[in-house]
Amino acid sequence: MARSKNRNPPEISTGSMADIAFLLLIFFLVTTTIASNKGIQNLLPPKQDPNQPPPEIKLNERNIFNILVNANDQLLVEGEYMDNTDNLSNQIKEFLLNFGNPDEDAVALYNSLPPSLKGMAKRDPASSDHPMVGGAVVSIKTNRGTSYEKYLEVLDQVKRAYFEIYAERVGLTADQYRALTGKTPAEKELMDRGKEGIPLAISIAEPDKIGGN
């Protein structure tokens, strides 16, 4: 009889297993911070040589899209006061795709655009010549007292205009285009095809010394 008792393997009660796991789970839930590396990318201009003044680049006034943000976070876009940034990206898109005075390369670029973007070209002589190098530039100027939040909101809208143009060219939505990483050759090809001929020309001027410290 004693033998038959030994034959049964001792059972470990697993009832509290869930509780132990729960405890660990709660610990990791509390300590976890899912690191997000998301944000708006920007490339700063190269550093200035104090002995060499920056080269004077001649740009026509019509090729510059001026955005001013003052210390009270008020917007002045192309000389006109603006309440909010809702319509800003559309204005920038129209400015970039104006093709007021295109040269040969720019005409070729224009012909390569999809019809939806071609339709935005108003050919207004008072607006930008073409979106290629030496053409349209978007300029953002702030005061030292401008809030970072407003600055980022404006930069966000400028980026949005560019990404929407790029995405339209390759037949994606802007969200899909932004999610491209360029890891695979196919993705890289899409990215390059979107950007080709339309460089991201955002000029961020040194802030004025007004309203800051």
Place this chain on the structure above:
Amino acid sequence: MGKFSKKTETSQNIPTSALPDIIFMLLFFFMVTTVLREQDILVEQKLPQATQLQKLEKKTLISYLFLGKPKNTALYGVEPRIQANDVLINTKDIILWVNQEKDKLSEAERDQITISLKADREVKMGPISDVQFELREADARKILYASTNKIQ
């Protein structure tokens, strides 16, 4: 009547034997994704919101700079300060810090360093542009304005 009373006698127990497995799965997920914070953030961090976010793939190339009003205002004052690693630094120390961060990377990757600027939304453009000027001097020109997704 008899029929109904018989049916109610069936057991109402939900099998819980798979519960530990489910919990373990969740546990493993959080264990894998968790990053134990190695540093205390000494400044306020309410990141601004934006829509056109892009994700950086290579984490090793990213160095973080935190900007904001110090949490401990009695000790550090109310003006926005810069935090790198564990300490608050001055604007002119940024070049030194960037060079230290660059030394951690292999030689081929050194010029690809990206500075993630985690600035509080209350900060003004003055301190931001000072930081950017120093980063230009230190030749770390790729920056990322860290922000959270705005729901449209």
